[in-house]
Amino acid sequence: MAPMQMDSSIKADAPVVLDVHDLQVCFPTREGIVTALDGLSMQVSPGEIIGLVGESGCGKTTAALSFMRLVPKPGKITAGQILIEGQDILKLGPSEMRTLRGPSVAMIFQDALTALDPRMPVGRQIMEPLQIHQHLSSRAARARAIELLASVGIPAPEKRFSQFSHEFSGGMRQRAMIALALSCSPRLLLADEPTTALDVTVQRQIMSLIKRMRDETDAAIILITHDVGVVAEMCDQVIVMYAGSAVETGPTRTVFTRPTHPYTIGLLSSTLELTRDRSLPLNAIPGLPPELIHLPSGCVFAPRCPRVGDACREARPVLEPVESGHQVSCWRWKEG
């Protein structure tokens, strides 16, 4: 595995960009209420990259969308608190919330091809947030957009400015997407699987671009991914999610070298390494994540857990500290 970058410059008293307490998001459906997020708490400081890892459908994207109050209908934030730079965004009106989207919190979408308007030149799209929030004239916005395109490493930005998204390569498109998200210098950047649609060499470039942008702007970044390798390389902190709640959180190195939750252990042991013996089958966690509508009453991981005991099926564990900054929600982590 590539050397992990551990940036432990996070001070305990640093101002927090995002402060989430006990967030709960529910989707009413015909069969009943689906709890997509259940009691998620997290803090992100400026310049910090936090990784949200977990399988598909475990609530990573829902979490990111709820930080912008854009949970798709009919989903609703039913409980909890979200503070962005100390401001409780759940108490804001729609127009106040709009002024935060862009300058305070912005998002990099997974697939830039669908996240860019196919009928509008890419540069014009980057001009839009500048015109909405900073009320720049179209000339000034154009100049700034070209500057932004150049800053994310797009060659010939003036020519690229007037091209359409289908004329960009995948990597260039994602760079443009990053320029778009960074256009109003957000304090919190949500990156929702920004490299999933790209090939591996381009993935690396995009990841180092995101890191460089972090260094330049000191923005807080939440990186959503299911790629454990990316987390190891990029993130200072990691939150392992399962079925809508965090099962283990802590500094990346600690969590990855001393995983305590059986799910984290399973996730880490199911990654491929070049040196592994190919005659052995790939480690996989048996079973499937539970349907969020029929969550087990005890620990959500109990049905798939190799260490499951009677206590696990009765009550849901809460996050408890393992060591400094490292928390796990498991009844039996000490026995591991």
Next chain:
Amino acid sequence: MDNSTLAPVDASSMWRTEKARSFWDDVFYHFRHNWMGMAGLVVFILLCLTAIFADKLAPYDYLNQDWNAILKQPSAAHIMGTDDIGRDVFSRILMGGRTALMVASCITVAGAIIGLLVGSFGAFIGGKVDAALVWVVDGLMSFPNIWLAAFINVATTPTLKAWAASLYTVTHWGFLKDEVLISYGVVVFSIGMVNWAWPARLVRSQVLSLREREFVEAVRALGGTAWWITLRHLIPNVLGSMIVLVTLSFGNAMLFESSLSFLGIGIRPPGASWGAMIFQGIARVRTHPYLVLAPGITLAIVMLSLQFLGDALNDALNPRNRNA
């Protein structure tokens, strides 16, 4: 393999940078190669030109009653003959084209704009607003159109006339007393009130599918309001199918105007309208068939050409509709 015998490769031709064909280049390419569509376009352009220059092209004044030439069969002097009060039919056909074009343009443009705004806004806002708008559109579409337009026409004519009269007392604009011009306004209003339902429904369904696309979410995530997204992202994306619909509904509007005039509630005489001309000629269709045939065939040709044009545009704009 021995390459020494091959001529040196001209790098400039090999690396020739060709401009990538855009969506619209592709559309124009396919449209140009559809001869029916091109024919429709030519006829439509001819119609526009004759309508614009109708008063210059017409051999006679379309209102002039020549008592020495009543009900004359087509001849060199009157190539489409004359009607029962001695007016030159050809001149009236030309002016009727101007009427039809003017009325149809007003109706189509107004319908397209109202439809675009109502359809996209309703679909985007959703909820009760959308439900109410759908209810109105469905209501409009469930009536026979001509019946509804005739009803609106008859019901609103006195009111509109009264408004024009009271406006005249303030402004003294001469055109407010022009009965024919007011009848134009009434026709545009009554057909326009009915006709926006089609574009509204089309736009709504298009926007409903577009707004699920991620780029709309992305604009919203950067602080775009519903109006911003509608005007700058949704409408440009809907424009392709709108062009087709507008072409087809243009023909419909012309037919509509003729129908109302045929029923005697459209363009008031002495204003020239193809529908009114057919109606006036129908009593003498046995002895003077040209009175009906001239406007009838003209109307049919124009309608057909617009249909061809609309079909060709539809094929060009929707790659999936193209037959190999």
